[in-house]
Amino acid sequence: MIFKATEENIFKASELIKQGECVAFPTETVYGLGANAFNSLACVKIFEIKQRPFFDPLIVHVAEFENNEMARKLAENFWPGPMTLILKKNQNIPDIVTAGLETVAVRMPDHPVARELIKKSGVPIAAPSANLFGSLSPTKAEHVLKQLGDKVKIILDAGPSRFGVESTIIDLSRGKPLILRFGGLTAEEIEKVIGRVEFSQNQQNNIVAPGQLLKHYSPHTKLLIVDSAKSAMRDFKGKRVGLLSLKKPKNKKDFVAVQILSETGDLKEAAANLFESLDRFDVMNLDLILVEPVPEIGLGRAIMDRLRRASRN
Ligand code: AMP
Ligand code: MG
Numbered sequence: 551m552i553f554k555a556t557e558e559n560i561f562k563a564s565e566l567i568k569q570g571e572c573v574a575f576p577t578e579t580v581y582g583l584g585a586n587a588f589n590s591l592a593c594v595k596i597f598e599i600k601q602r603p604f605f606d607p608l609i610v611h612v613a614e615f616e617n618n619e620m621a622r623k624l625a626e627n628f629w630p631g632p633m634t635l636i637l638k639k640n641q642n643i644p645d646i647v648t649a650g651l652e653t654v655a656v657r658m659p660d661h662p663v664a665r666e667l668i669k670k671s672g673v674p675i676a677a678p679s680a681n682l683f684g685s686l687s688p689t690k691a692e693h694v695l696k697q698l699g700d701k702v703k704i705i706l707d708a709g710p711s712r713f714g715v716e717s718t719i720i721d722l723s724r725g726k727p728l729i730l731r732f733g734g735l736t737a738e739e740i741e742k743v744i745g746r747v748e749f750s751q752n753q754q755n756n757i758v759a760p761g762q763l764l765k766h767y768s769p770h771t772k773l774l775i776v777d778s779a780k781s782a783m784r785d786f787k788g789k790r791v792g793l794l795s796l797k798k799p800k801n802k803k804d805f806v807a808v809q810i811l812s813e814t815g816d817l818k819e820a821a822a823n824l825f826e827s828l829d830r831f832d833v834m835n836l837d838l839i840l841v842e843p844v845p846e847i848g849l850g851r852a853i854m855d856r857l858r859r860a861s862r863n
Contacts, residue, residue, distance in 0.1 A: 564670035584677035632734025714822035
């Protein structure tokens with residue numbers, strides 16, 4: 551059920567976390583499905599509810615943090631916020647959370663409700679996005695309800711997510727920092743603080759970055775990335791095609807529906823609207839969604855990453 555994220559309801563949710571239950575809660579990236587990170591049985595429930603494979607590790611959300619030099623520098627600059635750090639783990643974190651890896655993913659979210667929930671629970675909260683595995687990430691409480699239904703007792707509602715794409719994941723566990731996933735914090739911002747950073751292209755479903763699966767974040771409707779939607783339409787005459795457009799398109803008439811990510815083409819606004827726009831297309835009974843590439847700068851990288859995975863069969 552959806553509950554407004556009032557002081558009282560955050561308290562109720564924190565009691566559930568303490569009892570080993572899962573709750574859905576807002577963060578500035580997307581809505582999360584959380585459980586006590588120290589409690590294996592509670593974390594198993596996350597996998598069951600999401601139908602998530604056990605090889606896909608969770609991010610642990612904390613309200614406070616101490617660690618090594620590089621991690622501290624990044625934490626000082628970007629936490630609380632949409633950045634996840636992969637660090638060597640210690641014994642307190644059960645294997646279920648990390649999929650048996652020697653490393654753990656840690657994030658300090660910026661959303662006041664998420665922070666309050668973690669503080670009141672008194673434990674770090676392991677939480678992936680609150681959606682079914684592989685499906686669109688939820689940027690509103692309604693999206694969580696639609697996908698997870700009554701499997702979660704409390705869905706804390708605090709309106710739409712500010713960023714709308716997941717956190718940026720930086721691996722600090724092997725000497726050189728490596729961006730494993732583009733997200734709400736841009737590569738440009740990171741490089742200003744720690745200099746040049748490499749990014750893993752993760753073009754394969756490999757173990758190095760578990761969960762960075764090629765097919766992910768997918769709408770039910772087939773999605774195709776094309777250089778020109780107008781020319782692509784020649785191949786899809788008579789089909790019900792939707793256009794996902796970064797800004798106001800010149801030509802709308804070939805398409806059954808058009809979703810504009812940002813009237814002005816602003817990448818930040820576009821990221822915030824991405825999953826919801828795909829979700830809207832999904833109820834329109836379309837044959838296909840077409841989308842043209844967005845510039846791969848700033849949040850454009852995170853957007854293109856999600857679109858590429860969404861377009862996989
Ligand atoms: P989600 O919160 O749904 O975006 O899922 C968390 C993602 O974090 C996983 O799918 C992994 O890609 C990533 N992740 C979590 N822990 C690790 C780790 N120890 N090493 C590398 N990636 C990780
Ligand atoms: Mg997810």
